[in-house]
Amino acid sequence: MAYYLNNNVLSCAIFLFLMLFSCKNEEKIVEAPVEKKVEYEMYQPSEMSGFMNAMYAYNVQLKTQIVAGETPNSMPLDLLKLHTAEMTDGKSRTQNWESFVNVFIESQEAVVDTLSNTELKTRFNTAINNCLSCHKTECTGPIPKIKRLLIP
Template structure:
């Protein structure tokens, strides 16, 4: 009997402790909510973020190539091109589907150190693959992408 009673007291104590813990965890939440910005900010699509990453990467390796260095790594996850959500008005059209794999191959070939095609040529091929898709799928960034070409 005494054993059961002790157990009950213990259980009660544990429950009480848990309650206090819960309270401590939930209490700061209303304050957090207030800090959220009330402005609705421009949210780039997952695809736009990926494209901007591809742009930044190529800008960086362009400079390396001009400096006579050989880029050896391609940290972008290009397979995301097949799944990333796009902004309104864009989608995986027939043109998109016919261009995307060629671009991925061309971009990966830039860092293929065993290739016997000249580095600058492989790089420009990748950029021309950007342009081939952009010609119909998203014309706005074309002047910016053209500047990536090495003359």
């Protein structure tokens, strides 16, 4: 009986190994050099995607500073790019976009306004909530990632 079981486990292992092996082999065929090039072109991020990722990185940095008790005072991004950057094919600025974008820009600039009477954490979370307001209608994918920026 023990021998039979062992044998069964062994054949399962061999079978799995072969499956893995054959999957790998298939991948190799799919990733022929010519096809790879086409894929790269298809997934080229838009100017807007690039800018969004820069805004995300900047806000990660702000959060780190605020949590550490520091007072950030520089906003190196050109937020007016939101009005001009090219978006992924097929996407355009909707009425919703237009209604959120300026509110967002103001709130993002307010985070580094060292003369403000509003608590720093509140100003930061307001900016992030404005990212979320626009994302709820314009681009829902990154919402969980953006939510993690909020300071509890």
